[in-house]
Amino acid sequence: MEKVKKRYPLEEKFIRHFTGHSDEISRHDLPKVSRMRREAMKDFQRSGFPHNKMERWRNTDLEGIYETDLEIFDREIPYEKQLSEIFLCEVHGFETRVLSVLNGSFYSPETEKLTVDENGVIVGSLARAMQEYPEFIERHYGEIMEQRDGFKSLNMALATDGVFIYVPDNVVVDETFQIINILNKPSLVINVRNLVILGKNAKLRLLHCDDSVNHHAGFINKVNEVFLDENAELELYKLQNLNDETALLNQTSIHQSANSRLKIDAISLNGGMIRNEIFDLMNGSGAWSDIRGLYLMDQEQHVDNQVNIYHNVPHCDSNQLFKGILDNEATAVFNGYIYVKRDAQQTNAFQRNANILLAKTARVDTMPHLEIYADDVQCSHGASVGQLDNEALFYMMQRGIPFADARMLLMYAFADAVIDEISIESLRINIEDMVKRRLRGDLSICDRCVLHCSNPDQPVIFDIDMSKI
Amino acid sequence: MSDKKKDKGVLEEVTTGEYKYGFVMDIESDQAVRGLTEETVRFISKKKNEPEWLLEFRLKAFRHWLTLEEPDWALLHHPPINYQDIIYYSAPKPKKELESLDEVDPELLDTFNKLGISLEEQKRLSGVAVDAVIDSVSVKTTFQDTLAKHDIIFCSITDAVQNYPDLVKKYLGTVVPYTDNYFAALNSAVFSDGSFCYIPKGVRCPIELSTYFRINAANTGQFERTLLIADEGGYVSYLEGCTAPMRDENQLHAAIVEIVTHDDAEIKYSTVQNWYPGSKEGKGGIYNFVTKRGLCKGRNSKISWTQVETGSAITWKYPSCILMGDNSVGEFYSVAVTNNYQQADTGTKMIHIGKNTKSTIISKGISAGKSNNSYRGLVRVTQKADNARNYSQCDSLLLGDQCGAHTFPYIKTGNDTAIVEHEATTSKISDDQLFYCQQRGIDMEKAIGLIVNGYAKQVLNKLPMEFAVEAQKLLAITLEGSVG
Numbered sequence: 001m002e003k004v005k006k007r008y009p010l011e012e013k014f015i016r017h018f019t020g021h022s023d024e025i026s027r028h029d030l031p032k033v034s035r036m037r038r039e040a041m042k043d044f045q046r047s048g049f050p051h052n053k054m055e056r057w058r059n060t061d062l063e064g065i066y067e068t069d070l071e072i073f074d075r076e077i078p079y080e081k082q083l084s085e086i087f088l089c090e091v092h093g094f095e096t097r098v099l100s101v102l103n104g105s106f107y108s109p110e111t112e113k114l115t116v117d118e119n120g121v122i123v124g125s126l127a128r129a130m131q132e133y134p135e136f137i138e139r140h141y142g143e144i145m146e147q148r149d150g151f152k153s154l155n156m157a158l159a160t161d162g163v164f165i166y167v168p169d170n171v172v173v174d175e176t177f178q179i180i181n182i183l184n185k186p187s188l189v190i191n192v193r194n195l196v197i198l199g200k201n202a203k204l205r206l207l208h209c210d211d212s213v214n215h216h217a218g219f220i221n222k223v224n225e226v227f228l229d230e231n232a233e234l235e236l237y238k239l240q241n242l243n244d245e246t247a248l249l250n251q252t253s254i255h256q257s258a259n260s261r262l263k264i265d266a267i268s269l270n271g272g273m274i275r276n277e278i279f280d281l282m283n284g285s286g287a288w289s290d291i292r293g294l295y296l297m298d299q300e301q302h303v304d305n306q307v308n309i310y311h312n313v314p315h316c317d318s319n320q321l322f323k324g325i326l327d328n329e330a331t332a333v334f335n336g337y338i339y340v341k342r343d344a345q346q347t348n349a350f351q352r353n354a355n356i357l358l359a360k361t362a363r364v365d366t367m368p369h370l371e372i373y374a375d376d377v378q379c380s381h382g383a384s385v386g387q388l389d390n391e392a393l394f395y396m397m398q399r400g401i402p403f404a405d406a407r408m409l410l411m412y413a414f415a416d417a418v419i420d421e422i423s424i425e426s427l428r429i430n431i432e433d434m435v436k437r438r439l440r441g442d443l444s445i446c447d448r449c450v451l452h453c454s455n456p457d458q459p460v461i462f463d464i465d466m467s468k469i
Numbered sequence: 470m471s472d473k474k475k476d477k478g479v480l481e482e483v484t485t486g487e488y489k490y491g492f493v494m495d496i497e498s499d500q501a502v503r504g505l506t507e508e509t510v511r512f513i514s515k516k517k518n519e520p521e522w523l524l525e526f527r528l529k530a531f532r533h534w535l536t537l538e539e540p541d542w543a544l545l546h547h548p549p550i551n552y553q554d555i556i557y558y559s560a561p562k563p564k565k566e567l568e569s570l571d572e573v574d575p576e577l578l579d580t581f582n583k584l585g586i587s588l589e590e591q592k593r594l595s596g597v598a599v600d601a602v603i604d605s606v607s608v609k610t611t612f613q614d615t616l617a618k619h620d621i622i623f624c625s626i627t628d629a630v631q632n633y634p635d636l637v638k639k640y641l642g643t644v645v646p647y648t649d650n651y652f653a654a655l656n657s658a659v660f661s662d663g664s665f666c667y668i669p670k671g672v673r674c675p676i677e678l679s680t681y682f683r684i685n686a687a688n689t690g691q692f693e694r695t696l697l698i699a700d701e702g703g704y705v706s707y708l709e710g711c712t713a714p715m716r717d718e719n720q721l722h723a724a725i726v727e728i729v730t731h732d733d734a735e736i737k738y739s740t741v742q743n744w745y746p747g748s749k750e751g752k753g754g755i756y757n758f759v760t761k762r763g764l765c766k767g768r769n770s771k772i773s774w775t776q777v778e779t780g781s782a783i784t785w786k787y788p789s790c791i792l793m794g795d796n797s798v799g800e801f802y803s804v805a806v807t808n809n810y811q812q813a814d815t816g817t818k819m820i821h822i823g824k825n826t827k828s829t830i831i832s833k834g835i836s837a838g839k840s841n842n843s844y845r846g847l848v849r850v851t852q853k854a855d856n857a858r859n860y861s862q863c864d865s866l867l868l869g870d871q872c873g874a875h876t877f878p879y880i881k882t883g884n885d886t887a888i889v890e891h892e893a894t895t896s897k898i899s900d901d902q903l904f905y906c907q908q909r910g911i912d913m914e915k916a917i918g919l920i921v922n923g924y925a926k927q928v929l930n931k932l933p934m935e936f937a938v939e940a941q942k943l944l945a946i947t948l949e950g951s952v953g
Contacts, residue, residue, distance in 0.1 A: 055542065343870065357885035360852065370876040371544075372895050375867035379895040385850075385882040386889070 008066040010189075011048050015041070017072045018157055025160060028130050036142050040156035047150045056149070059333040059365045060275055060304045065219055065247050070189040076105045076127075076161070096178035096207060099123065103183055104190030105161040120168040123177070126195055129164035136166060140197055140227050144253040144281060151249055155223045159191040162222075165206075169199035169229070176424060178207040183246065186216035194224045198232035198260075205235045205424065210248055210271075217245035224252040228260035230284065235263045235423060239431070242271035244299060251277040256316075258284030265422055266293040267431060268303050269438050275304040282309070282316040293322040294418040296438050297330035304333040311340040311347045314374075320351040323418055325411055325439070326362035334366040336381065342373040351381035356388060356414060388414075411439050504553040507531060510658050513558045517627050517661075520634060523641075530647035530657030537651045543814040544843045544875060545783055547756065550721060557659045557692070615676060621705075622667040623678055626694050629665035636667055640698055644727040644764045644791070652723040652758040652785075660694035660725070668703030668734070677933050679708040693724040699734035701767065706737040708936055720745075722781075723758045732767030732794065737775070739932050741940050744780035751810025751839075754782025761788035765797035765823075773800040774817065775931045777940040782811055787845065789818035792826035792854075799828040802928040806944060807840030807872070816846035816863075816877075821854035821887070832863035833925050836872035843875040850887040857887040865895040866924055868917075 018025065018041050026034045049066055050057040100107045106125030114124030114132060122133065130137050142156060163179050179194065198204055210220065228234055234254075242248055248271055254262055268274050280289050295303040309318045324332050334353045355364045368381040388410045396406035415435050422428035510531050514524040539550070616623050622633060629637050647657035668674055699705055709726075722744070728736050738761075747754025757780075763772035774788040790799030801817040819828035828848065836842040844863045865874035876893045898920050906916035922929075925944060929937050 345870070355882070357882065357887070360885050361883075362885060363881070363883045365882075366880045366891075368876075368878060368891065368893070370865075370893065370895055371873070372865070372867070372875060373873040375870045375872070375897040377867070377895060377897070381876070381891075381893050383878070383880055383891040384889060385880065385887060387885060 008049060010066050010068070010070060011044075013072060014154060014158070015045060025158060028127050028160070030130060030134050030137055032138060033130065033141060037157045040153040043148065044150055044153040044157060047153065049150045054149075056306065056335070059331075060273070060302065062247070062273070065273070068187070068217060068219075070187050070217070070219055071185075072158075073103050073185065073188045073190055075103075077102055077107060079107065079109050096176045097123070098178050098180060099163045099165075100180045100182065101162060101192055103185055103188060104159075104192045106163065114164070119171050119173075121171060121173060122164065122166040124164055125161055126164040126193060127161040129166075129195070133164075133166070136164075136195075136197060140195060140225065142225070144225060144227075144255050144279070151221050152223060152251060155191045155193060155221050155251075157191075159193040159223065162193040162195070164194070165196045165204070167198045167202040167204050167232075170201045171199070172203040173205070176205040176207055176427075178209065181208075181210045181220065181222070182213055183216070183218040183220065184213050186214075187218065188216075189219040189221070191221045193222070196224070196226045196234070198226075198228050198234055200229045201231045202229070203233045205237075207237045207239065207427065209239045209241075210250070211241055212243040212246055215243050215245060219247045219249075221249050222251065224250070226252065226254040226262075228254065228256050228262060230257045231259045232257070233261040233263075236265070237422065237424075237427065238264070238266040238276070240266075240268040240271055240274055240276075241434075242274070244270070244272040244301060246271060247273040247275075249275050249277075251279075253279040254281060254289075256280065256282050256284060256287040256289065259286040260284060260288070262287075262289040262291075263421070263423075264289075264291045264293075265418065266291075266305065267418070267435075268293070268295040268297070269434060270297075271301060271303070273302045273304075275306070277306040278308065280307075280309045280318065282311050282318065283313060285313045285315045287313075287316045289317070290319045290421070292320070292418045292421055294415055294435070295322075295324040295326075295332055296415070296435065297324070297332060298327040300329045302331045302333075304335075306333075306335045306337075307351075308337045309339065309349060311338070311344045311349060313341075314343065314345045314347065316344070317348045318350070320353075321417065322353045323355070323415060324353075324364070325356045325358065325414065326364060327358040329359075329361045331363045332365070334364075334368070334383070336368045338370050338372070338379060338381070340370075340372040340374050340377055340379065344374050345376040347374060347377040347379070349377070349379045353381075353383045354414070355383075355385045356411070357385060408436075408439055412436060415439075503556050505531075505555070505557060505659065509557050513659055513661065516558065517630070519630055522638060523630060526642065526647070527658050530654050531659075533648055534651070534654035534658055537654055539651050543785055543845070544841060544877075545785060545812050545814050547783055547812075550756065552655075555721060558661050616674075619672050619675065620669045621672060621674055622665065624665055626660075626663045626665045626696060629696075633665075633667070636698070637665065637696070640696055640727065640729055641694075642727075644729060644762045645725050645760050649760060653725055653760045656692045656694060656723045656725045656760070660692045663693040663695045663724070664697075665695070666697045666705065666707065668699040668705050670700045671702040672700075673703070674705040677706045677708055679710070691720075691722045691724070693722075693726075695724070695726040697726075697728045697736055697738070699730045699736050699770075701732045701734060703731070703734045704736070706739070706933060708739050708741075708933060710741045710743075710936070721756050721758070724760070726759070726761040726788070728761075728763035728772055730763070730765050730767060730770035730772055730797075733769045734767060735771040735773075736763065737773045738763070738788070739936055740774075740776040740778075741932075741936055741943065742776065742778045742780050742784070743943055745782075746780050746809065746811045747782040749809050751782070754811070755780065756783045757781040757785065758783075759786040761786065762791065762818075763789065763799070764791045765794050765799060765826075767797070768794045768823075769796045770794050771798040771800075773798075773802075773931070775800075775802045775928065776804070776815075777929070777932070777936075777943065778803070778805040778813060778815060779943045781813075784811075784813040784815050786815045787817055789820070789847075790828065791820045791822065792828065792857075793822045794826075795823040796825045797823055798826070801828075801830045801832070801846075802931045803832045804835070804925045804928045804940070804944070805832070805842055805844075806835045807837065807842045809838040809840060811838075811840040811842075813841070814843045814845055816844045818847040819849070819859060821848075821850045821857040821859070824853070824855045825857075826854055827858045828860075830859070830861040830863065831927055832861075833928055834863070834865040834874055834876075835868065835921060835925070836865065836874045837868040839871045841873040841875070843877060844893075845877040845879075847879040847881070848889055848891070849881045850884050850889065852883045854884050855886045857884060857889075859887075859889045859891075861889075861891040861893075863891075863893045864924070865893070866921070867895065867897045 114128040116122050336351045338349045340347050353366050366383045368383045510527045645653050647654050744755040772790050792799050799819050805813045807813050832844045834842040848859045850857045
């Protein structure tokens, strides 16, 4: 029996937009890209938006967003004022090289659209890179698209800009790059794409922030593609602090060559709907990855972490640790998936998800899945849902620590396993501060960059009289 | 040397040995025509002289089934099943009522002996009442007198419909409604026979109840329906064991087991499933799509599932517990072994609804050959289930580099006082353990047997004695030889 799927007006809008503006959308395209766009649009017309009858979307309902009347925005914004006037981001104690994406397009003065550093590092707008460095696009653009769904097709069809980073072989980048993704107009839906390529033995630290500057509703459909060549090393920190009306869909696909190393820390502090999809393809022997996440949600927020690790070749190691604290009516989904291909022997793959529920109405759905076709492997997964340890609470309280502080201390200790892995010290301190504030409720909705919330001169400390302990 | 040779001989026999229970009995069958239509449903109902309400139930289920599509979410691959090419009812020709075993068809007795189940022996030694189901119709029920003394009802569901229609009507389809899933709807429409058991208030069943199933006539799907009820304070341990003859064509089996426990009642349900797994090339074998579910309806009630799954080409089975009563307890212990081209997608569901409910899941998967073995389970804590507690452990053991072991747990927690823990590991037998055994003079084959048995012990220990022995033998037969 053929089931007739409901068509949302927003779907129609996307399809109309594509047919109506195809020249404009494809104006900088290479033949490869415009072909991919057309195919992706066909896919989208067939599949439509994902719905909760689909296994991967069962626990995340986007009906509300589909029903919202959003404006498709893919225009380039002329550089009129400095980014700091729109959005202030002062990261205390450490310098970053800021790459900003405003309403879906790379935002910078004309001269800085795409720069080539002395060491050969190319950084800038993806749209510009498409024209100036087609060889990279030919080789890498849209090449790793595991588990294609409606949103990925949509992004492929409509995204025109984003950040492009290329680090040549043997280059270790000292500074930390920071991508800041902002929406500053009401009711926008944007499709944005980032492409990061690391050559052999290259090394990069990347901070990837999604922020809101106002309280408008919005929907960000983002695809990140990362290529790590042999022995390359990437540290990726994702910080998500959005308003409660914004939905963020963040799909990151990583291709790992032999002996490459990947470290991801995904910290979701606030946001109406956040879905992080990570596809880590271990295609080279000796690849290593450590993917961690922390989510602190309250009110009616929803966070969904989908972590997929594909062990395609022997001798790879992967580790996942996701922790979450949920209050009020917040809901969280964790879907960890480890796939070990036939003959991918000597694989070590570990996965852990721990959750603390603070309110009766909070909900967690966790699905730690393993699919294993090789025998000489060590794989494990664990998931737990529980509360703060009552005995630990009691112990602290009998030592004179007030209930509220003891509770805070325990929650903080719970979150620390993820934060502690951040190797940039100043960033770690900033994030520690933010988490403390978040847990205290001081950081419910931040109007500015999350990093800006913390003031290093007045570190957040617990009101605990240590002499009592 | 000679020992080694002997071991090799055993090994050879085990790996190359054909399915031990593969033979066809020549018992005349009374069969419905091929295919499934409303007529088939009416035919079965009429054949069994069923009351109007049951026919209605069947027809409703059939009409619902027509609207459904076969589920495809499990990690199973098989050619499409042609539901119109199945004979939905086959019963041995009715014979006169029998008083003792001597009157039973000698051919049938012979079958039991081949199976290794001697009814006399069982009657005498183990005190197990056997309700043997041969192709859907209960042929012989023993130990009725002992049970009658305690007012325990244990009979075929067909008899129960005739003799205790109120009880059947009250409980049939309450735990697994016909709308539940594709195979449940199919079973509800065409179920032929099965067991019915009712434990009255405050009665502890003194013996372990047991049914041996057998699929016999060629191309006949078996659609068993089992209904167990323990009233307040009742207790019963129920055993189900299966073997099937060898067939080239795949046979479909879609059973339903429903269990209800009232206040303070407990039911322990143990299964050893050893149906024909198909040839070593993956030809033939039973398709086993079973819906098993227990409802802990009363306070302090308990349902415990223990299963040893070694047979069937395809196993699709999720014995579940709905923990409705406060303080109720659900348990699931499973060993699933797959070899050659077998596929198993099995697990459990624990639905916590009542307060202070507890559940334990211990699942041990063992895959060998080119088989695939999946654990798929759900733990759901509803918003009102204060202080719910779950502990799940599902381990997979891989023997050989061509097989697959998969784990798909779903944990849905909606209560802040719940404690839910899930752990799983996947690995092969550790080289250290093997080395240790071998340097102590235990050969490879025996060492593997030892380690695998130790690995499954936690579950095997939960089986009643008679079954534990059989299960260990089965494990040995299914496995010892797939490694080397």
